[in-house]
Amino acid sequence: MLRIEGLSAEIDGKEILKGIDLEVPTGEVHAIMGPNGSGKSTLSYVLSGREGYEVTGGTATLNGVDILAMEPEERAAAGLFLAFQYPVELPGVGNATFLRTALNAVRKGRGESELDAMQFLKVARQRMKALSMPEDMLKRGVNVGFSGGEKKRNEILQMAMLEPSMAILDETDSGLDIDALKIVSDGVNAMRGPGFSALVITHYQRLLDYIVPDRVHVLMGGRIVKSGGPELAHELEAQGYGAIQEGLPSKHRFDGGEAAA
Amino acid sequence: MTTAVATGAAGFLARFEGLKDHLPGARKPWLNTLRADAAAHFAARGFPTRRVEQWKYTDLGAVAQAHFTEPLTMVEGAIALPVANAPDRAVFVDGRFRADLSMLAGLPYRAVGLAQHLDEAEAQLGALAKPQHEPLAALNTMLFEDGLFIDVPAGIDGGLLELVSIALDPGRPFAFHPRHLIRLGAGASLTLIETATGRGQCLHNPVFEITVAEGATLTHGRLLQEEATVFHLSTIYATIAAGGTYDNFTVAAGPRLTRNEIHAALTGPRATCHMNGAQMAAEGQHVDTTTSLDHAAPDCASRQTYKTVLTGRSRGVFQGKILVRREAQKTDGYQMNQALLLSEDAEIDSKPQLEIYADDVKCSHGATVGALDADSLFYLRARGIPESQAKAMLVEAFLHEAVETVTDETLRAALTRALDSWWQRQGAAAA
Numbered sequence: 001m002l003r004i005e006g007l008s009a010e011i012d013g014k015e016i017l018k019g020i021d022l023e024v025p026t027g028e029v030h031a032i033m034g035p036n037g038s039g040k041s042t043l044s045y046v047l048s049g050r051e052g053y054e055v056t057g058g059t060a061t062l063n064g065v066d067i068l069a070m071e072p073e074e075r076a077a078a079g080l081f082l083a084f085q086y087p088v089e090l091p092g093v094g095n096a097t098f099l100r101t102a103l104n105a106v107r108k109g110r111g112e113s114e115l116d117a118m119q120f121l122k123v124a125r126q127r128m129k130a131l132s133m134p135e136d137m138l139k140r141g142v143n144v145g146f147s148g149g150e151k152k153r154n155e156i157l158q159m160a161m162l163e164p165s166m167a168i169l170d171e172t173d174s175g176l177d178i179d180a181l182k183i184v185s186d187g188v189n190a191m192r193g194p195g196f197s198a199l200v201i202t203h204y205q206r207l208l209d210y211i212v213p214d215r216v217h218v219l220m221g222g223r224i225v226k227s228g229g230p231e232l233a234h235e236l237e238a239q240g241y242g243a244i245q246e247g248l249p250s251k252h253r254f255d256g257g258e259a260a261a
Numbered sequence: 262m263t264t265a266v267a268t269g270a271a272g273f274l275a276r277f278e279g280l281k282d283h284l285p286g287a288r289k290p291w292l293n294t295l296r297a298d299a300a301a302h303f304a305a306r307g308f309p310t311r312r313v314e315q316w317k318y319t320d321l322g323a324v325a326q327a328h329f330t331e332p333l334t335m336v337e338g339a340i341a342l343p344v345a346n347a348p349d350r351a352v353f354v355d356g357r358f359r360a361d362l363s364m365l366a367g368l369p370y371r372a373v374g375l376a377q378h379l380d381e382a383e384a385q386l387g388a389l390a391k392p393q394h395e396p397l398a399a400l401n402t403m404l405f406e407d408g409l410f411i412d413v414p415a416g417i418d419g420g421l422l423e424l425v426s427i428a429l430d431p432g433r434p435f436a437f438h439p440r441h442l443i444r445l446g447a448g449a450s451l452t453l454i455e456t457a458t459g460r461g462q463c464l465h466n467p468v469f470e471i472t473v474a475e476g477a478t479l480t481h482g483r484l485l486q487e488e489a490t491v492f493h494l495s496t497i498y499a500t501i502a503a504g505g506t507y508d509n510f511t512v513a514a515g516p517r518l519t520r521n522e523i524h525a526a527l528t529g530p531r532a533t534c535h536m537n538g539a540q541m542a543a544e545g546q547h548v549d550t551t552t553s554l555d556h557a558a559p560d561c562a563s564r565q566t567y568k569t570v571l572t573g574r575s576r577g578v579f580q581g582k583i584l585v586r587r588e589a590q591k592t593d594g595y596q597m598n599q600a601l602l603l604s605e606d607a608e609i610d611s612k613p614q615l616e617i618y619a620d621d622v623k624c625s626h627g628a629t630v631g632a633l634d635a636d637s638l639f640y641l642r643a644r645g646i647p648e649s650q651a652k653a654m655l656v657e658a659f660l661h662e663a664v665e666t667v668t669d670e671t672l673r674a675a676l677t678r679a680l681d682s683w684w685q686r687q688g689a690a691a692a
Contacts, residue, residue, distance in 0.1 A: 051639065092665075
């Protein structure tokens with residue numbers, strides 16, 4: 001389970017996260033919704049260890065282990081996975097090489113044996129089929145020339161291969177048409193079970209029709225301002241983030257101009 | 262009275278005076294004239310200094326100051342050869358052709374040692390390399406002892422040939438100046454893989470004169486992998502006739518100082534020239550690629566992509582000149598050079614130079630310089646790949662991209678091996 005307590009973080013001296021408390025129990029899928037600039041992506045980067053973000057307070061543990069002190073690769077080995085909002089293109093790095101290197105690095109970190117090329121291909125083909133990905137995507141450079149939908153499917157493929165215990169999906173729905181959205185959601189839903197939790201970060205409720213969350217949290221101004229069941233997402237869709245802001249004590253009101261994306 | 266071995270241009274000139282009656286072809290008046298003329302030019306100009314535009318970023322001071330001597334005596338006996346890249350190979354030791362180590366039987370064209378076949382080479386020797394233009398060509402012309410002479414007749418596919426150059430360490434600084442002449446007749450083709458290895462304090466100063474006739478194709482892959490005590494200064498002259506192709510790919514990864522200078526002239530319509538490469542330097546090393554492309558006929562195409570990777574306190578240079586003459590309409594020229602700096606102490610100088618006199622041409626050039634991309638590195642690490650391995654993957658990707666254009670599979674594999682082995686050596690040095 002992921003437990004975040006009083007997490008504050010800044011970038012270039014500007015405070016973006018202002019004391020986040022959040023708990024995602026094992027086996028549950030939680031959604032974080034919020035307007036642009038509320039700190040959603042910052043939260044995903046701070047949890048996954050991207051450089052440039054300074055944690056100024058609070059803790060984050062995954063299955064009881066403090067992840068904030070770890071290198072990004074150690075967090076991955078510990079079971080954390082970030083599906084990027086904007087997956088990076090890596091010309092010259094073959095997708096198969098990348099996937100196999102990542103898988104074996106994570107397996108090694110977990111004390112499991114590495115897979116050889118044949119074993120790897122078998123697993124990869126299986127997973128790709130489930131995501132309706134053509135096999136030649138293994139031969140291409142990582143995300144090079146991929147459409148928006150292909151890039152997101154590639155993220156889900158990586159998740160399916162690495163089998164994390166905790167996945168953060170950062171705006172995985174952005175840039176997806178309805179068919180791709182369904183495939184990606186099916187990929188996530190297939191992972192759901194007692195050993196898997198996820199934090200689904202999204203601006204819109206649409207994705208949550210396909211990946212139905214156990215809990216929904218609203219992030220505004222660097223804080224979780226409201227939590228509820230799946231119905232909260234629909235409420236937000238109907239009334240907008242403004243309505244939530246109206247109902248908050250003034251000290252929690254979100255000044256959109258203050259926070260970075 | 263005894264004096265120390267003279268250094269610099271004076272040292273080479275003094276040795277030329279002492280050696281000239283013993284150099285191959287010393288009894289041939291035409292060659293004596295050629296050598297004397299070269300000596301006169303070298304005496305007048307000396308080694309190029311950084312005041313000369315083409316040498317602004319590369320200092321030959323260390324070469325000029327070394328007490329080199331020419332080997333002259335041929336090394337006999339068996340020596341260890343580098344792993345073969347092709348079954349057919351011409352082997353040179355300290356710049357001298359070694360028929361006993363070479364495998365050239367049954368070739369459908371001529372590939373012989375130049376020293377034994379000078380008369381056949383008279384018309385070609387000095388046809389492209391002009392001592393008055395490049396001092397290093399003058400030095401080579403003055404003192405060359407041998408070289409590879411390749412003549413592929415019209416219509417013949419010569420297949421794959423390897424040119425192996427090995428420099429042994431005689432325990433004192435020495436210099437050798439091989440002269441390689443390559444001629445492809447109309448419609449002929451050849452893939453030449455050149456492997457240069459060597460150790461000791463040595464100057465390897467080869468000059469190539471390459472003639473590609475109508476519709477002929479020469480693919481020329483070069484692996485410059487001498488050790489970090491070696492100075493490698495090579496100058497290539499190529500002329501490409503109508504419909505012909507000269508395809509050069511150079512990996513420079515090893516010597517203390519590498520100068521990879523290429524002059525190519527597209528002299529007939531629809532001729533093509535590719536000049537690509539990857540050059541790498543680590544602590545204390547210097548790599549320089551300087552190209553000059555002369556579009557002298559219409560409808561020709563040229564492509565240049567060079568990659569530079571620098572670590573430690575090292576320096577890289579790329580200078581690329583494209584001249585499009587007035588008559589070279591419909592020229593299609595492209596030049597790109599990209600540098601990856603893996604240390605804050607590394608430095609790259611990049612100078613594209615386009616001179617265009619025709620009005621209907623397509624010419625583009627670009628240059629990028631940077632460190633490893635932080636987003637790419639984070640992406641790999643977020644997938645569990647340790648930082649050092651992630652860096653290695655990105656550097657390899659950067660370098661491999663350069664060889665993607667190489668269509669000959671044997672050559673591409675050899676180039677890839679050279680790139681990987683350099684990078685692995687860097688990892689071993691850092692560990």
